[in-house]
Amino acid sequence: MTTKSLSARNNELSDAKKQLEFLSSGLFAEGELPTFRDQLKKQFPLKPKALEILQINLGYMCNQVCSHCHVDAGPDRKEIMTIETMQHCLEAIQKTGAHTLDLTGGAPEMNPNFRWFVEEAAKAGIKDFIVRSNLTIIVANKKYYDLPEFFKKHNVHVVSSLPFYKKEKTDKQRGNGVFDKSIEALQMLNAAGYGIENSKLKLDLVYNPSGAFLPKNQKAMESDFKKALKEDFDIEFNSLFAITNLPISRFLEYLIASENYEDYMYELINAYNPEAVQNVMCRNTLSVSWDGWLYDCDFNQMLELKVNSNIKHISDYDEKEIQNRSIITSQHCYGCTAGAGSSCQGSVA
Amino acid sequence: MSKTYYDPSDLRKFGEITEWSEELGKKFFDYYGSVFEEGALSAREKSLIALAVAHVVKCPYCIDAYTKDGLERGITKEEMMEAVHAGAAIESGATLVHGVQMMNKYKKLSM
Numbered sequence: 001m002t003t004k005s006l007s008a009r010n011n012e013l014s015d016a017k018k019q020l021e022f023l024s025s026g027l028f029a030e031g032e033l034p035t036f037r038d039q040l041k042k043q044f045p046l047k048p049k050a051l052e053i054l055q056i057n058l059g060y061m062c063n064q065v066c067s068h069c070h071v072d073a074g075p076d077r078k079e080i081m082t083i084e085t086m087q088h089c090l091e092a093i094q095k096t097g098a099h100t101l102d103l104t105g106g107a108p109e110m111n112p113n114f115r116w117f118v119e120e121a122a123k124a125g126i127k128d129f130i131v132r133s134n135l136t137i138i139v140a141n142k143k144y145y146d147l148p149e150f151f152k153k154h155n156v157h158v159v160s161s162l163p164f165y166k167k168e169k170t171d172k173q174r175g176n177g178v179f180d181k182s183i184e185a186l187q188m189l190n191a192a193g194y195g196i197e198n199s200k201l202k203l204d205l206v207y208n209p210s211g212a213f214l215p216k217n218q219k220a221m222e223s224d225f226k227k228a229l230k231e232d233f234d235i236e237f238n239s240l241f242a243i244t245n246l247p248i249s250r251f252l253e254y255l256i257a258s259e260n261y262e263d264y265m266y267e268l269i270n271a272y273n274p275e276a277v278q279n280v281m282c283r284n285t286l287s288v289s290w291d292g293w294l295y296d297c298d299f300n301q302m303l304e305l306k307v308n309s310n311i312k313h314i315s316d317y318d319e320k321e322i323q324n325r326s327i328i329t330s331q332h333c334y335g336c337t338a339g340a341g342s343s344c345q346g347s348v349a
Numbered sequence: 350m351s352k353t354y355y356d357p358s359d360l361r362k363f364g365e366i367t368e369w370s371e372e373l374g375k376k377f378f379d380y381y382g383s384v385f386e387e388g389a390l391s392a393r394e395k396s397l398i399a400l401a402v403a404h405v406v407k408c409p410y411c412i413d414a415y416t417k418d419g420l421e422r423g424i425t426k427e428e429m430m431e432a433v434h435a436g437a438a439i440e441s442g443a444t445l446v447h448g449v450q451m452m453n454k455y456k457k458l459s460m
Binding site for chain 1: 361417
């Protein structure tokens with residue numbers, strides 16, 4: 001397992017343009033598989049629905065280097081949101097009609113102004129305030145040990161990645177020792193009241209496949225996770241979100257290196273579900289990057305596909321204007337429309 | 350033309366058998382789909398049975414398909430291997446139980 005980002009390794013896939021070129025070549029250029037645009041037919045171009053989720057990426061720095069990471073995050077990434085950009089975000093949060101604020105990264109907690117930002121953002125009184133935590137950050141350093149209490153104080157909804165309820169698969173995807181630390185962090189969150197039955201403090205887990213296959217039934221998987229985590233570690237949580245790995249960044253690198261790319265694209269396209277298109281997250285979400293640019297989703301952010309709108313930066317935020325845009329798509333979008341669909345909130349169909 | 354009898358990419362073309370016999374092909378795939386739905390047995394249990402049978406009938410396509418299906422359902426490698434052993438035990442048992450026939454014949458022909 002690699003310990004450095006694509007970026008630090010100067011891998012050509014760290015260049016978003018190269019990724020997009022790759023995703024439009026081969027099977028798609030030869031016409032063997034339909035491009036996403038062709039697949040959409042009359043649904044092209046996709047248009048946004050009412051904005052529900054404002055997702056803000058506080059930086060690409062992370063204490064982990066997961067092999068599937070679409071952000072290419074890691075300790076070597078220095079892109080971190082400044083306090084000035086945070087101020088612009090807070091102005092947008094005051095104005096937005098979205099009911100959910102979703103902070104992500106990297107490990108968002110590693111941003112030096114994370115706590116200040118959470119305190120300020122919480123004042124806006126948005127209904128659902130999510131922080132996406134990788135869990136291990138909570139036990140990575142003494143200064144993070146009180147995060148569960150901090151989250152509790154601000155009624156933050158914690159969404160955490162746990163690729164499997166067994167050590168082997170989790171560590172293979174996320175690094176040696178990650179499973180044990182994640183279990184410890186989950187127990188700390190439970191102790192603070194997170195994920196416990198009848199508690200208002202919500203703790204959801206994110207499952208994404210540890211390999212070149214798609215997630216199947218979210219409900220069945222949730223039931224397996226609940227049973228195993230309860231029996232083995234006395235851990236409770238609320239819901240499991242099953243998320244498909246999109247063929248970009250480090251997961252794309254893995255697909256190519258393991259010679260699974262072609263089969264995976266066939267798999268995604270065979271599982272194409274027009275119903276999922278109705279609810280793909282780019283239609284109800286707006287993604288803000290660490291440097292304040294606006295994107296249709298977190299994946300488009302990583303592919304540097306800025307919104308197709310006159311308003312492209314959080315400092316010029318005008319929700320009504322942004323909502324008039326057409327959504328930018330490419331072949332990676334097949335990842336969100338396969339089977340039951342996939343989003344940061346799990347299945348969509 | 351492929352130089353081997355089995356080509357992994359042929360699995361993707363399985364649905365094409367319907368092109369040469371639409372009615373029977375459709376009936377088969379409808380039946381197949383129904384069999385693997387949740388029922389008295391869970392889809393997860395059926396996936397493991399399918400994996401065991403795939404090994405017994407030595408179908409490389411089915412082994413690929415139900416290994417992936419198991420991964421998608423979160424079935425562990427230990428569960429998968431136990432299923433293969435269950436299939437192998439029945440298959441070897443089926444061979445060995447014929448040993449009784451051999452013993453019967455041996456005894457009948459011997460003084």
